[in-house]
Amino acid sequence: MVDENLIKSNERVKAHGEVFTPKRIVKQMLDQPELVESLNDLSTTFMEPAAGEGAFLTELLRRKLSLANRLSTDLKSYEANAEIVLSSLYGIELLEDNVEVLVMRMYHIFSQYYFQAIRKWNGEGSRKVNSSAMTIIAANMQQGDAIKKNY
């Protein structure tokens, strides 16, 4: 894909092996039958130990929130299901700037799907739901060294 930035600089590639996975490959990998099966459960837990900007976590979040939408019967149940989803995704990333992007991307996706749910059930968004979403995401996306287990 020419419009995907998979590398930020040659220095970062050399120093940290920072090469992001193309969306197409992420989708192919998450389409493996065993994973599709486990993605039918909102609470199945995933951890990306060298998360970068969340190539896998962001796609997992989209798929799980889409399932949450299908399984929910009203806005309240969607909010509860979305909280289960957020609580099931974890990331560790060495570089602070990547963690910041990762957290913002996860929150942005959460907000997009929450907005869809608000429209679907003709409800009202809750500030409390938004702020607990951000709290969970920030807690679960940790800056640290996944090899030295220092996080």
Ligand SMILES: C[S@@+](CC[C@H](N)C(=O)[O-])C[C@H]1O[C@@H](n2cnc3c(N)ncnc32)[C@H](O)[C@@H]1O
């Ligand atoms: C090959 S990239 C993959 C990023 C992401 N998983 C993806 O598929 O796009 C590897 C990432 O691991 C990070 N990294 C390197 N060493 C690490 C370590 N010891 N602990 C945690 N993250 C690390 C790099 O900063 C980089 O973002």
